[in-house]
Amino acid sequence: MPLLSESQSSYSQTPQYVVVLPAYLPPYRQRLLRKLHRRRLICFSAVFLFLISAVYLVWPSDPELSVVRMSLNRLHFHTRPKISLDVTLDLRLKVRNRDVYSMDYDSLLVAVGYRGESLGNITSEGGHIRARGSSYVNATLDVDGVEMLSDVILLLEDLAAGSITFDTVSEIGGKLGLFFFELPLKAKISCEVIVNTRNSTITRQNCYPEI
Known part of the structure; x- marks a missing residue:
């Protein structure tokens, strides 16, 4: 068997390298690619x-509850057989x-108090409110014989000053009509209402939702 010559052996043992260069894009093609990337980024951001x-518009939010007017029509003290109040x-x-779909509420419950003492509760009937709409509910709290022990003197002072601060807790329950679905709804809000007893107007109202 013939032996390889020295030149042939050294040639066969010499390593061979292959260099792969990236494809060269002309400048106008590079500009087109950059514009395409920017357009994709803008479209993604817009979507x-x-x-x-x-989601912000469709996501249901609690309704806003507020006391528009509160007038004190009757106030009478009793000293016998115990100190009490008719109001x-x-x-x-x-x-x-506040939502973009209508709302049906079953009832509206309002509890009224004075300096932490409960005066009574009012429950109104339900109703329907259109999207982005408002509804007004009239209610009357008529209670007799509310015991007023330590707050009688403070109440007399407030009447003499012409301003009484009432505490109200309003609670509403119902359904939101979202397309073909009905989502349950329940909201509760507490307010501190300052009433001018001379003209039966609300001078100030501070409200905050309850969880």
């Missing part, structure tokens, strides 16, 4: 912002639907 806005309050409540 993302649209989805966030849609009649007329209230006008506002229910505002």
Whole structure:
């Protein structure tokens, strides 16, 4: 068998390398690719912002409850057989639907108190509120014989000053009509209402939702 010559052996043992160079793109092709990437990024950002806005608009939110008017129509003290109070309050409540779909509420419950002492509760009938609409509910609290022990003197002082601060807790329950679905709804809000007893107007109202 013939032996390889020295030149042939050294040639066969010499390593061979293959260099692969990236494809060269002309400048105009590079500009087109950069524009395409920017357009994709803009489209993705626009779709993302649209989805966030849609969720924000469709996501159900609690209705706004507020006392529009509160007038003190009757106030009478009893000293026998115990210190008590007869009181009649007329209230006008506002229910505002902030959602983009209608709302049906079953009832509206309002509890009225004075300096932590409960005066009574009012329950109104239900109703329907259109999207982004408001509804007004009139209610009257008429109670007799509410015991007023340590707060009688403070109440007399408030009447003499012409301003009484009432505490109200409003609670509403119902359903939201979202397309073909009905979502349960329940909201509760507490308010501190300052009433001018001379003209039966609300001078100030501080409200905060309850969880």
